[in-house]
Amino acid sequence: KNEVEQSPQNLTAQEGEFITINCSYSVGISALHWLQQHPGGGIVSLFMLSSGKKKHGRLIATINIQEKHSSLHITASHPRDSAVYICAVQPNTGNQFYFGTGTSLTVIP
Amino acid sequence: DTAVSQTPKYLVTQMGNDKSIKCEQNLGHDTMYWYKQDSKKFLKIMFSYNNKELIINETVPNRFSPKSPDKAHLNLHINSLELGDSAVYFCASRRAGQGLYEQYFGPGTRLTVT
Numbered sequence: 001k002n003e004v005e006q007s008p009q010n011l012t013a014q015e016g017e018f019i020t021i022n023c024s025y026s027v028g029i030s031a032l033h034w035l036q037q038h039p040g041g042g043i044v045s046l047f048m049l050s051s052g053k054k055k056h057g058r059l060i061a062t063i064n065i066q067e068k069h070s071s072l073h074i075t076a077s078h079p080r081d082s083a084v085y086i087c088a089v090q091p092n093t094g095n096q097f098y099f100g101t102g103t104s105l106t107v108i109p
Numbered sequence: 110d111t112a113v114s115q116t117p118k119y120l121v122t123q124m125g126n127d128k129s130i131k132c133e134q135n136l137g138h139d140t141m142y143w144y145k146q147d148s149k150k151f152l153k154i155m156f157s158y159n160n161k162e163l164i165i166n167e168t169v170p171n172r173f174s175p176k177s178p179d180k181a182h183l184n185l186h187i188n189s190l191e192l193g194d195s196a197v198y199f200c201a202s203r204r205a206g207q208g209l210y211e212q213y214f215g216p217g218t219r220l221t222v223t
Contacts, residue, residue: 030209031209033211033212035214037150041216042199042214042215042216042217043152043199043201043214043217044214045211045212045213045214048209048210048211050209084150086150086152088152088212094157094164096154096157096164097142097154097212099151099152099153099154101149101150101151102150102151102152104150
């Protein structure tokens with residue numbers, strides 16, 4: 001069983017829709033990261049969270065440490081948001097990261 | 110300026126060959142990583158390394174070995190390549206410790222073993 005579970009695995013949305021991607025984890029963590037990977041592209045870090053909520057433009061990330069759950073929201077989605085979104089957690093000890101299997105998002109014009 | 114660079118970007122080779130992928134970071138980070146991303150886009154850690162400690166994922170075959178000539182470089186050597194080694198390999202780096210430190214990824218190296 002993977003330490004990090006993401007849902008949904010695949011998501012197709014119409015341009016303008018509000019999108020939510022969920023991440024649940026089973027280990028104690030010091031931080032949670034949301035990463036974005038465009039098709040054929042590299043991986044970039046969108047957010048690092050240890051508590052509460054962060055917002056960058058149309059992207060919002062929340063985390064509930066007690067429930068071991070995080071969500072990534074995209075408001076007013078756009079075709080350029082089409083990418084794989086990956087949740088990663090940093091356990092309390094060590095330099096390891098555990099990754100979710102990713103959510104492949106396609107936003108249709 | 111590229112923060113984390115990898116070479117080559119593409120590598121096509123035959124089974125049984127030995128190859129290396131280079132990684133360099135100019136961020137002054139203490140910790141570097143190698144990840145393997147399979148065809149389903151699942152990222153799996155292979156190694157994490159800071160200038161004092163190498164942690165190897167026990168599932169990684171010993172045909173894979175990291176080599177760090179200095180703090181800014183972590184190269185990946187692969188011996189006796191197999192078809193199943195075909196994947197995209199990402200190098201990454203971050204500051205050491207449990208703080209809220211972002212991880213920076215290289216552009217990836219797509220390895221194809223024929």
